[in-house]
Amino acid sequence: MTFQNTLAFAQQLDEQDVLKKYQDEFYFPKVNGKEVIYFTGNSLGLQPKRTQRFIDEVMKDWAELAVEGHFYAEKPWWDYHERLAAPLAKIVGAKTPEVTVMNTLTVNLHLLMVSFYRPTKKRYKILCEEKAFPSDQYMLQSQIRFHGLDPNDAIVEVKKRDGEHHWRTEDVLAKIDEIGDELALVLIGGVNYYNGQVFDMKTITAAGKKAGAFVGWDLAHAAGNVELKLHEWQVDFASWCSYKYMNSGPGHASGVFIHEKHLNNPDIPRFEGWWGTKRETRFLMKPTFDPMENADAWQLSNAPILSVAPYLASLTMFEEVGMEALIEKRDKIVAYLEFILHEIDAEVDSSFEIITPKDRGCQLSVFLHGQGKSLFDFLMKNGVITDWREPNVIRLAPAPFYSSYEDMYHFGQLLKKGILENS
Ligand SMILES: *Cc1c(COP(=O)(O)O)cnc(C)c1O
Numbered sequence: 010m011t012f013q014n015t016l017a018f019a020q021q022l023d024e025q026d027v028l029k030k031y032q033d034e035f036y037f038p039k040v041n042g043k044e045v046i047y048f049t050g051n052s053l054g055l056q057p058k059r060t061q062r063f064i065d066e067v068m069k070d071w072a073e074l075a076v077e078g079h080f081y082a083e084k085p086w087w088d089y090h091e092r093l094a095a096p097l098a099k100i101v102g103a104k105t106p107e108v109t110v111m112n113t114l115t116v117n118l119h120l121l122m123v124s125f126y127r128p129t130k131k132r133y134k135i136l137c138e139e140k141a142f143p144s145d146q147y148m149l150q151s152q153i154r155f156h157g158l159d160p161n162d163a164i165v166e167v168k169k170r171d172g173e174h175h176w177r178t179e180d181v182l183a184k185i186d187e188i189g190d191e192l193a194l195v196l197i198g199g200v201n202y203y204n205g206q207v208f209d210m211k212t213i214t215a216a217g218k219k220a221g222a223f224v225g226w227d228l229a230h231a232a233g234n235v236e237l238k239l240h241e242w243q244v245d246f247a248s249w250c251s252y253k254y255m256n257s258g259p260g261h262a263s264g265v266f267i268h269e270k271h272l273n274n275p276d277i278p279r280f281e282g283w284w285g286t287k288r289e290t291r292f293l294m295k296p297t298f299d300p301m302e303n304a305d306a307w308q309l310s311n312a313p314i315l316s317v318a319p320y321l322a323s324l325t326m327f328e329e330v331g332m333e334a335l336i337e338k339r340d341k342i343v344a345y346l347e348f349i350l351h352e353i354d355a356e357v358d359s360s361f362e363i364i365t366p367k368d369r370g371c372q373l374s375v376f377l378h379g380q381g382k383s384l385f386d387f388l389m390k391n392g393v394i395t396d397w398r399e400p401n402v403i404r405l406a407p408a409p410f411y412s413s414y415e416d417m418y419h420f421g422q423l424l425k426k427g428i429l430e431n432s
Contacts, residue, residue: 012348019418022345028330028338028409034058035256035411040392046416046423048395050408051202051230051372054256054323063322067314088288089321090312091305093264096324100332101228101247102238103266106303110251110317111284111310114229114263115144117248118196120307121265122152124279125223125246126194132221133158134188136195138176139166142202145227149196167197174364174376176201178209185216192222199237199247200230203398205365205372205406207235211242218243229253232264233327234370236336239266246271254371254408255327257320262313267304282309326410338409339371345414346373346407349421357428364402372406374398380428387427393420 012018023029035055037044047055070082079087090110098105111117126135133156135149150160165188167181185192195217200207210226217224226247231237233254239247247266251257271277283291285308287299300306327335347363350373354361362376377384378401385397395403407417 012345014349014352014418014421016415016418019414022414026338027334031410032413034326043392045392045394046420047412048393048405048407051253051404051406052396053252053259054254054408055411056258057256057323057326060258060319060322063318064315067318086314089314090317093317093321093324096328097264100233100327101266103240104269106272107240107266107269109265109304109308110262110320111265111308111312112263113260114248114250115148117263117265118148118227119152120280121225121246121248124277125225126152128156128158128193132191132193134163134165134191134193136165136167136184136188136192138197138201139168140203142198142229145198174204175206175366178212181213182216185220190221192220195222195224197226198230199226199228200235200370202230204374205369207368207370214242214244236332240268244268251320256323261316262320265304265307267307272304272306273302279307280309284308284311335409342407342409342412342414342417343369343371343373346405346417349417350375353421353425357425359428371408372404374402374404377401377403380431383431384427387431388423391423393423
């Protein structure tokens with residue numbers, strides 16, 4: 010399709026958009042009385058209007074039933090979280106028993122490392138990407154120190170090549186080869202938060218497994234954004250937060266995947282709590298732990314219902330639409346945004362550079378050569394919510410549920426104005 014950088018063309022694309030009606034399903038913040046152009050769904054997705062209903066239901070049940078709500082609420086709380094597994098399994102390419110919802114992402118990665126990072130004298134190294142999301146770096150370092158090892162020795166980072174902005178799969182594979190039988194774990198962010206790159210999870214997982222390591226993925230920027238086939242790829246474990254592309258609200262519950270082959274496997278240890286025991290006998294308060302036969306065995310506490318309910322609300326939308334339609338729109342709207350960036354770049358001769366490789370999801374990261382933070386401030390003041398990453402990168406992530414082609418057009422015009430006014 011040949012794109013045009015005109016309002017009429019953008020509006021025409023919106024008319025053809027089968028997801029168009031979902032724009033009305035979300036609340037948009039306003040700047041100067043006008044709804045913003047929202048590019049930070051990769052950081053915190055917008056609030057779906059239907060979420061309030063799911064929260065109100067819990068509040069009402071709590072008011073009217075109090076403790077009885079655990080069993081007699083509209084959606085009883087004691088197994089509330091189980092409702093999320095099936096819809097989530099579809100999104101991440103898993104079998105339903107392989108998925109659960111609990112805690113928050115960094116907490117879950119720590120818990121999963123209890124199960125899947127058990128270093129021996131020989132096999133103790135962890136492979137990750139250089140400049141991983143800070144929380145992941147702190148998590149890996151502290152886990153390694155917890156085992157009495159030295160992070161400088163145990164963490165091996167795959168670097169980008171000089172002058173390149175993305176990681177090459179061949180370089181990841183070469184590192185796996187090089188570490189060989191010292192490799193205990195591969196743990197990488199499936200979609201990089203900074204450059205928006207989608208790693209070749211299938212190939213890297215296969216290579217890590219072949220080297221005899223466990224392979225896990227942090228899917229914070231991948232869940233609800235890109236196609237995942239965690240079961241088929243033989244991924245050992247994964248976790249993701251729900252508040253980015255999945256629109257569940259700030260700090261809300263996180264998803265966990267544990268491959269079927271590790272369920273009911275006594276060789277895989279874990280930290281345990283009462284919500285991981287068999288549901289049938291949970292309230293008999295027995296002294297011995299009798300694990301659930303699915304990923305729920307990793308549950309510790311009774312679920313934070315007010316954090317899980319908004320996630321369920323959001324999942325009803327994914328159920329209605331399906332990942333396929335989201336991905337189709339994602340590719341088209343990101344391509345349109347890319348086209349507009351090139352058009353504006355040519356018009357104002359500003360030389361910015363898209364550092365996101367072709368393996369991408371919703372996000373384009375743009376290196377603004379020669380443009381200061383003043384351009385970012387201009388955009389924010391004029392109703393474009395984006396974010397700034399040092400040294401000079403803005404991240405633009407249109408979300409297929411609620412971003413419009415018209416937004417992309419208006420953004421281009423504002424960008425042009427900003428560059429001209431700021432140069
Ligand atoms: C957003 C993000 C996190 C956030 O972790 P929380 O525990 O939810 O605060 C972690 N890792 C990556 C890669 C992220 O993008």
